[in-house]
Amino acid sequence: MVQKHFTVVNAQGFHMRPATDFxxxxxxxxxxxxxxxxxxxxxGKSLMNIIxxxxxxxxxxxxxxxxxxxNEALAKAAEMIESGFGE
Amino acid sequence: MLKGVGASAGIGIGNVLxxxxxxxxxxxxxxxxxxxxxxxxxxxxxxxxxxxxxxxKKLLETTGEKEARILEGHISMINDPYMQSEIEKQIAxxxxxxxxxxxMCNMFIGVxxxxxxxxxxxxxxxxxxxxxxxxxxxxxxxxxDLSEVPADTxxxxxxxxxxxxxxxxxxxxxxxxxxxxxxxxxxxxxxRALEIPAVLSVPDISEHFKNEDKVIVDGTAGNIILNPDxxxxxxxxAMRETFIAEKNxxxxxxxxxxxxxxxxxYELFCNIGKPEDAVKAVECDGEGVGLFRTExxxxxxxxLPNEEExxxxxxxxxxxxxxxxLIIRTLDIGGDKEIEYLGLEKEENPFMGYRAIRYCIDNKxxxxxxxxxxxxASVYGDVRIMFPLVTCIDEVRQGKRIVEECKAELKxxxxxxxxxxxxxxxxxxxxxxxxxxxxxxxxxxxxxGTNDLTGYTMSCDRGNDKVSYLYSHFQPAVLRMIEKxxxxxxxxxxxxxxxxxxxxxPMLIPILISFGLTEFxxxxxxxxxxxxxxxxxxxxxxxxxxAHVMSLKTQGEVAEYLKTQI
Numbered sequence: 001m002v003q004k005h006f007t008v009v010n011a012q013g014f015h016m017r018p019a020t021d022f023x024x025x026x027x028x029x030x031x032x033x034x035x036x037x038x039x040x041x042x043x044g045k046s047l048m049n050i051i052x053x054x055x056x057x058x059x060x061x062x063x064x065x066x067x068x069x070x071n072e073a074l075a076k077a078a079e080m081i082e083s084g085f086g087e
Numbered sequence: 088m089l090k091g092v093g094a095s096a097g098i099g100i101g102n103v104l105x106x107x108x109x110x111x112x113x114x115x116x117x118x119x120x121x122x123x124x125x126x127x128x129x130x131x132x133x134x135x136x137x138x139x140x141x142x143x144k145k146l147l148e149t150t151g152e153k154e155a156r157i158l159e160g161h162i163s164m165i166n167d168p169y170m171q172s173e174i175e176k177q178i179a180x181x182x183x184x185x186x187x188x189x190x191m192c193n194m195f196i197g198v199x200x201x202x203x204x205x206x207x208x209x210x211x212x213x214x215x216x217x218x219x220x221x222x223x224x225x226x227x228x229x230x231x232d233l234s235e236v237p238a239d240t241x242x243x244x245x246x247x248x249x250x251x252x253x254x255x256x257x258x259x260x261x262x263x264x265x266x267x268x269x270x271x272x273x274x275x276x277x278x279r280a281l282e283i284p285a286v287l288s289v290p291d292i293s294e295h296f297k298n299e300d301k302v303i304v305d306g307t308a309g310n311i312i313l314n315p316d317x318x319x320x321x322x323x324x325a326m327r328e329t330f331i332a333e334k335n336x337x338x339x340x341x342x343x344x345x346x347x348x349x350x351x352x353y354e355l356f357c358n359i360g361k362p363e364d365a366v367k368a369v370e371c372d373g374e375g376v377g378l379f380r381t382e383x384x385x386x387x388x389x390x391l392p393n394e395e396e397x398x399x400x401x402x403x404x405x406x407x408x409x410x411x412x413l414i415i416r417t418l419d420i421g422g423d424k425e426i427e428y429l430g431l432e433k434e435e436n437p438f439m440g441y442r443a444i445r446y447c448i449d450n451k452x453x454x455x456x457x458x459x460x461x462x463x464a465s466v467y468g469d470v471r472i473m474f475p476l477v478t479c480i481d482e483v484r485q486g487k488r489i490v491e492e493c494k495a496e497l498k499x500x501x502x503x504x505x506x507x508x509x510x511x512x513x514x515x516x517x518x519x520x521x522x523x524x525x526x527x528x529x530x531x532x533x534x535x536g537t538n539d540l541t542g543y544t545m546s547c548d549r550g551n552d553k554v555s556y557l558y559s560h561f562q563p564a565v566l567r568m569i570e571k572x573x574x575x576x577x578x579x580x581x582x583x584x585x586x587x588x589x590x591x592x593p594m595l596i597p598i599l600i601s602f603g604l605t606e607f608x609x610x611x612x613x614x615x616x617x618x619x620x621x622x623x624x625x626x627x628x629x630x631x632x633x634a635h636v637m638s639l640k641t642q643g644e645v646a647e648y649l650k651t652q653i
Contacts, residue, residue: 011366011407015206016213017156020163027168046169048214052198054207058403 001066002074010084013056018085023047025076031067033077044077089289091264093309094275097284097334098327099262100320101239103300105293106231108245111222115186121179128174128184131224136162138230139220142253149257154280157249157273161217170195185225192218205271212273216248236260241304243296247274247285257281262304264311266292278306286311337615341372345607345618347600348625354606355618356412358586362400365407367611372618375412375469377534377608378586379404381457382419385426391453397460405468412469414534414608415461416513417454417486419443419475438542443476448485458493465505472510473534478518483529486510513586515539520568523575533576534608537587541565560589561645566598566637573602584608594649596620601633 010018026033026044033044035053042053044063055061063081065073118124139158147155164170170191177187192214199211223230233242234254241262244251263285268274270287278285284306289295295313296302303312303323307330312319345355356377357368368376384392384400405413420426421442434440447454464470474486487510497504514520515536527533537560542549544565549558559565569585576583584606589595591609599607600621609617632652639645 009406012206016160016210020160023167024163043169046167047163048167048170048195051207051210052195052202054202054204056204057406058399 001064002070003062003064004074004078005060005062006078006081008055008057008059008061008081011057013059014050014053016051018080019047019050021085022077022080023050025080026073029065029069029073029076031065031070031073033073034064034066036062036064089286089295089311089313091286091289091309091311092269092275093285093306094268094270094272094287095263095278095281095283095285096307097282097330098323099241099260099284099304099306100323100327101241101261101302101304102237103243103296103298103302104236104240105296105298106242106244106251109223109228109231111219111226111228113183113185113222113226116183117181118178118183119181121181124178124184125175127225128178128188131184131221132165132171134224135165135217135221138224139250142250146249146253149255150252150277150280154249154252154277157213157276158253160213161220161249164213164217165221185222188221188225189218209271209273212246216250216273219248220250241302243292245292246272247277249273249277252277252281255281257283262286262302262306264289264292264296264302264304266290337619340615340618340622343618345374345621347621348623348628351626353604353621354412354582354584355614355621356414356584356586356606356608357611357614358608359404359611362403362407364611365404365413368614369407369411371611371614373411373611373614375414376404376408377412377414377584377606378473379413379415380419381416385418385420389428391428391456394456394460394463397457398463401461401464401470402467405464405470408468410468412471414471414473414511414532415464416473416475417444417457417461418447421446438548444474444482444486445476447474448482448489451489454489455493455496458490459497462490462493462497462504462508463502465508466503470505470508471532472508473513473532474510475513475536476516476539477512477514477526478516479522480525480529483512483526487529511581513539514572515543515587517544517568520544520572523572524578527575527579527581530581532581533572533583534606535569535572535583535585535587535604537565537569537585537589540568540587541589544568559642559646560587560592560595561649562642563637563640563645566645569599570602570637573599573604576605577603582606591617593620593653594646597624597629597652598633598636600624600626601629 023045035042035044037053037055043049063077139162143155143158174187174191178184196211196214199207202208232254236259238259239261240259243264245266247263247265260283263278263283265274265287268287274287284304286304286306286309301314303315345353354374356375357373358378359365359368359376360380361383384397461472509531511530511532513536514533541558541560545557545562547554547557549555573583582605585604586608590607591613607617636645
């Protein structure tokens with residue numbers, strides 16, 4: 001299991017496009033992906049659950065990957081979140 | 088005349104085409120062959136995806152990338168592994184595909200609609216579209232085809248959906264009228280992207296509109312005029328032409344620097360009242376924020392916001408602006424802005440009383456909480472501090488001393504801040520204008536608040552009908568105040584802006600250019616207009632006009648003369 005802490009930097013948070021890109025990218029990995037936000041566990045491969053979690057700019061989140069390809073998955077997640085989803 | 092929400096500006100004139108809702112009714116039933124039902128569901132999803140992909144491609148060609156993404160989002164939603172597996176579970180337990188789909192979609196529509204932010208709430212409309220699309224496939228109902236509508240059509244519909252828009256021939260659509268949706272709904276976003284005038288939230292459309300009725304859609308004012316007479320039609324036709332001409336003339340200035348006719352560069356910022364408004368400032372092509380009013384953080388609540396809450400708000404605005412300047416005005420309460428829980432005593436003369444910087448210096452802990460929050464946010468962009476209602480040097484010195492104290496505290500706590508943060512003042516009192524030369528030596532920048540400066544200089548309340556005739560920034564007394572402030576800043580070499588309404592007044596702009604203003608801060612919607620106005624003037628021409636203006640003796644003469652010059 002690997003885990004990393006992030007601050008969401010893009011202005012609109014995990015709105016439609018970032019959430020879609022994120023869920024699509026994470027779905028390519030075999031491991032499970034969980035976003036911890038506000039004490040809740042959100043399935044990082046489920047666009048609908050990511051949207052429902054209302055992750056906004058400035059929010060603190062943890063991403064936890066567990067299983068096959070977990071390091072690669074976390075690296076990809078970090079790249080997307082830290083670059084502000086290219087916004 | 089019918090009233091609605093003007094969601095996409097412009098005037099459209101054409102003939103009504105009412106789009107009836109397609110019925111997606113079905114009878115829920117129990118299924119025994121659950122494997123076959125699952126296949127039926129999966130096939131419907133496949134057809135929905137193929138169809139939506141086609142529509143997205145069309146939308147990309149006809150409307151734009153942003154709008155095509157809405158449809159791509161729908162595909163991602165239905166592809167959500169969690170949602171699919173939940174629907175399949177329900178089918179496996181004997182629920183029919185339609186009902187299983189509807190249950191799951193309705194669950195998410197409920198969750199999204201209850202969210203506390205706009206972005207999430209708007210996604211409920213997406214789920215509704217997905218639900219309707221897949222239900223349509225399951226029931227074998229076809230979408231409305233809008234590719235063949237005749238020229239000058241005004242669409243009247245319950246809601247404008249992205250899939251409807253995909254097939255649209257936009258040159259044939261003169262206007263859009265819908266029964267539901269506000270300024271941020273899909274209908275509104277799509278209408279604006281298509282640049283079609285639209286009025287939304289018009290109740291009971293089926294009662295009001297018949298096919299082939301002549302109708303005017305005023306998307307700017309939110310008005311609809313059914314079967315207009317000749318005179319009204321001629322008026323609106325002329326308005327339509329003016330609107331199009333003005334819009335084309337403004338768009339030329341998007342993404343450009345703000346330059347006068349000599350090529351001298353100015354800063355063109357926006358005024359905002361909430362962190363989210365920074366998005367608007369950026370969208371409207373503002374080069375930064377020249378005035379961030381912080382009162383919103385203190386209003387409509389029962390206790391003071393703490394440092395963390397304020398920090399989050401300032402940080403949010405700074406991040407949205409991505410390094411563009413963000414001038415935060417410290418709390419400007421008192422006067423007409425009352426905050427109940429502070430328990431301020433009623434004063435005989437609140438505008439001359441205990442308010443703004445005077446109150447803050449006296450209530451040091453409250454002030455320091457705000458300053459610390461601003462300092463911490465300064466790590467995230469070009470954040471600057473501005474004190475309101477300054478009348479004397481002591482207030483600047485005390486304010487700056489408090490900023491230094493806060494820095495020292497943050498340093499001890501190991502919290503980051505920009506040590507070189509710029510500290511400036513609103514020059515909005517007669518006293519500040521008169522000693523602007525002294526103040527300029529103690530401040531990093533000035534920003535002229537013309538509303539208060541005009542009121543204080545003319546000693547008049549603009550809200551009082553009996554004296555409001557005195558209230559004008561063309562009063563020779565006000566113009567001399569503005570001149571003194573700008574020239575003092577220029578002599579000291581510090582930036583000087585204007586963040587009052589007057590900064591966007593085309594008649595005042597040449598005078599501000601001549602005096603030497605360096606920054607204009609206006610409401611986001613005025614940004615391009617002001618850039619265009621500034622571009623009109625050479626320094627020489629502005630000087631010539633200003634020299635004459637300053638020789639005139641009354642407000643009436645000044646206004647009359649300026650009208651002939653622009």
